[in-house]
Amino acid sequence: MTPEMQSLSWLVKVAAASFAGGMVGSISGLGGGIVIVPVLTVFLGVPIQSAIAASIVSVIAVSSGAGSVYVKDRITNVRIAMFLELSTAAGSLIGAAVLSQYVSGDFLSILFGLILLLSLAPILARLGEELPQGVVNDGLATRLKLNGSYFDKRLQQEITYNVTGIPAALVVMFIAGIVSGLLGIGAGVLKVLAHEIFMKVPTKVSTATSNFMIGVTAAAAAGVYLQRGLVLPFLVVPVATAVVIGAFVGTLLMERMSNARIRQVFAIALGAIGLEMVLRGFGSGF
Amino acid sequence: MDQNSSQTSASAPPGSITIQDVSAWVLRIGVVSSVTVMLLGIALSFLHRTASLERLEHDQFEYCPGLVWQGVTEGSGKAVVEVGIYLLVLTPIIRVFSSIILFAIEKDWLYAMITALVLILTLTGLLLLD
Numbered sequence: 029m030t031p032e033m034q035s036l037s038w039l040v041k042v043a044a045a046s047f048a049g050g051m052v053g054s055i056s057g058l059g060g061g062i063v064i065v066p067v068l069t070v071f072l073g074v075p076i077q078s079a080i081a082a083s084i085v086s087v088i089a090v091s092s093g094a095g096s097v098y099v100k101d102r103i104t105n106v107r108i109a110m111f112l113e114l115s116t117a118a119g120s121l122i123g124a125a126v127l128s129q130y131v132s133g134d135f136l137s138i139l140f141g142l143i144l145l146l147s148l149a150p151i152l153a154r155l156g157e158e159l160p161q162g163v164v165n166d167g168l169a170t171r172l173k174l175n176g177s178y179f180d181k182r183l184q185q186e187i188t189y190n191v192t193g194i195p196a197a198l199v200v201m202f203i204a205g206i207v208s209g210l211l212g213i214g215a216g217v218l219k220v221l222a223h224e225i226f227m228k229v230p231t232k233v234s235t236a237t238s239n240f241m242i243g244v245t246a247a248a249a250a251g252v253y254l255q256r257g258l259v260l261p262f263l264v265v266p267v268a269t270a271v272v273i274g275a276f277v278g279t280l281l282m283e284r285m286s287n288a289r290i291r292q293v294f295a296i297a298l299g300a301i302g303l304e305m306v307l308r309g310f311g312s313g314f
Numbered sequence: 315m316d317q318n319s320s321q322t323s324a325s326a327p328p329g330s331i332t333i334q335d336v337s338a339w340v341l342r343i344g345v346v347s348s349v350t351v352m353l354l355g356i357a358l359s360f361l362h363r364t365a366s367l368e369r370l371e372h373d374q375f376e377y378c379p380g381l382v383w384q385g386v387t388e389g390s391g392k393a394v395v396e397v398g399i400y401l402l403v404l405t406p407i408i409r410v411f412s413s414i415i416l417f418a419i420e421k422d423w424l425y426a427m428i429t430a431l432v433l434i435l436t437l438t439g440l441l442l443l444d
Contacts, residue, residue, distance in 0.1 A: 085402060089345060092405045096341035099334050106333050110413065110429050117435035124439060172424075209439075243341075243406035244436055250403045251440040261395040262359075265352045268402065272349055 041072060042263070043270040049086065050274025054094035055282045056294045057235030058216040059087035059242050060271055062301050078260050081253040084246050085264050086271040087216070091243030093275040098236035101283065103178045105233055108191065109240045111172055112201045112222070116215060116245055119205020124252075127210060134309045136210055141305030144217060144298055150225050151295050158287050159187065160228040168194040178233060181283045189233065193226030200226065208245050216242045217301055220294060231287040235294065333416040340412050344405030352398030359391030407436065 045067035046060070053060030061083035068079035098104045165175055169191040177188040204218035216238055223234030253259050282290060382400070385393025410433050417426035 085399065088402050088406060089349070092341040092345040092402070092409075096338045096345065099341070100338035102334060104334070106337065106413070107425065110425060110432060113432045114428055114435070117432050117439070121435055121439045240337075244410055244432065247403050247406045248436045248439045254399070254403070259399065261392055261399060262356065264399055265356050265395055268352060268398075269349050272345055 038072060039266055042068070042266050045072075046086065046267045046270035047274040047277075049083075050090050050093075050271035051278040051281070052293070052297060053087070053090040053216075053271070054239060054275040054278030055235065055285070055290060056297045057220045057238035057242075058294075058297055058301075059083075059239070059246065060090045060274070061087060062297055062304070064267065064271070066304060074260075074263065077253075077256075077258045078263065081250075081258040082260065082263050082267045084250050084253055085259065086267050087246040088243050088250060089268045089271050090275040091239055091241075091246065093272045094279050095236075095240045095243060097276070097279040097283075099240060101179070103232055103236040103283070104240045105174070105176050105229070105237045106240070107172065107176075108174050108223075108227070108229070108233075109237050111174065112197060112219070113241050113244055115198045115201035116205035116208070116219070116241065117248070119202040119207075120209035120215075120245060120248060121205070123206035123209025125209075127206060131210060133211060134311065136207070137305045137309030139309075140207055140211070141302045141307075141309060144302030144305065147221050147225065148295060148298055148302070151221075151291065151298060154224075155291060155295065156288050157291075158183075159230050160189070163190040163192050163228045165190045166192045166194055176233070178230075180230075180232065180287075182286055187230055189230050191227050191229055193228065196226040197222040205245070208249060215245050217298060221298075224291070224294075231290045231294070232282070235282070235290060331416070331419075333413055333420075336412050336416055337409050340409045341405060344401060344408065348398045348401035348405065350398075351401060352395050355391045355394030355396075355398060357391070358389065358394055362389070362391060407433070410436070 045064055049060030049063035049067075052058070052063055061080070064083045064086055065076075065079045068074040068082065069076050074082070095104065099106065169175060172194075174191040174194070175189060176191075177186055179185070180187050200218055200222035204215040204222070207218065208215035219238035219241055220234055223229050223238060224231065227234075229237075250259075382393050382396045386397060410429060414426055414429045414433065417423075417429055
């Protein structure tokens with residue numbers, strides 16, 4: 029193979045991984061880094077820092093592309109998103125500005141990975157559940173008008189839902205911010221977990237709302253990577269382009285999938301990220 | 315599905331512009347324009363033969379708005395790609411900014427304030443980490 033052909037096949041692989049990442053990311057509310065980072069580093073020889081930088085840019089692309097569809101179709105709960113983003117933004121600031129001097133990234137990776145693997149249990153316990161039952165608004169949710177409704181294209185009916193567990197969700201969102209401020213990644217998965225485990229909103233609302241929020245968190249992180257010169261512009265172009273196309277395809281699938289199926293996709297991604305973070309902490313080069 | 319949901323603030327009269335619609339447009343315009351600019355930049359690079367497939371993997375970003383702008387006026391494809399990346403990063407921030415205005419128009423002061431705080435914290439993070 030000539031170098032030019034080798035490069036072409038490299039480009040095709042980057043685009044394919046990014047397309048898949050965009051699709052999984054927009055369905056699960058996680059952004060797409062889960063597919064892109066390991067493929068770029070392990071199979072395509074991109075240095076880890078540049079892979080994470082490309083993945084952060086791709087998270088913004090997925091969040092914006094898929095977000096524009098979900099928010100137009102009223103699946104995203106904008107109030108939940110803004111209220112919880114406040115907690116994430118504060119955590120991210122503290123994580124990056126203060127804690128990064130005292131906490132080792134490897135230690136945090138392992139800890140974060142283990143937490144994710146543990147949180148598989150409550151997700152697996154509700155794996156087949158289509159809609160949460162018997163949820164009553166808590167005090168904060170009522171005062172902040174966080175409950176809402178969306179039209180489910182699969183069930184062909186308007187689904188009204190309540191929201192609970194706001195204090196616990198705020199704590200998780202704060203931690204999500206700290207983690208993303210320290211590791212530069214990984215906030216999306218905690219956001220979906222907070223929606224699923226504590227707030228008990230329907231899974232479509234939880235992934236769409238997480239998807240809406242991660243763009244803001246990632247934009248803040250992207251500034252750092254841009255300044256350190258870690259963003260490779262010509263790598264970002266195929267990644268961003270393919271990831272956006274994947275994200276739009278993902279929204280078509282997500283709106284027609286059942287909530288239970290989306291939770292299964294999320295559970296697989298959750299397990300994969302947990303494992304990936306533990307391995308990364310032990311220095312496997314992921 | 316354009317069924318109006320109870321998420322829309324009760325104070326917003328029917329038929330008025332909602333946060334959802336504005337957010338959707340900001341995000342869509344942001345992502346489509348940034349990808350278009352990026353692709354334009356890469357096309358320009360290949361046209362000027364300043365890029366080759368092999369170099370795609372290695373070229374670095376020159377972080378500095380002034381330099382990037384100078385590059386654009388000189389017709390550098392890479393600088394145009396970098397403008398596309400800036401557009402993409404700015405998209406969610408512009409979305410938050412537009413939400414502040416929309417919440418204020420709906421006279422939902424609590425959420426206008428929450429959203430403004432999110433914007434301030436996010437921008438502080440960006441600037442602190444210089």
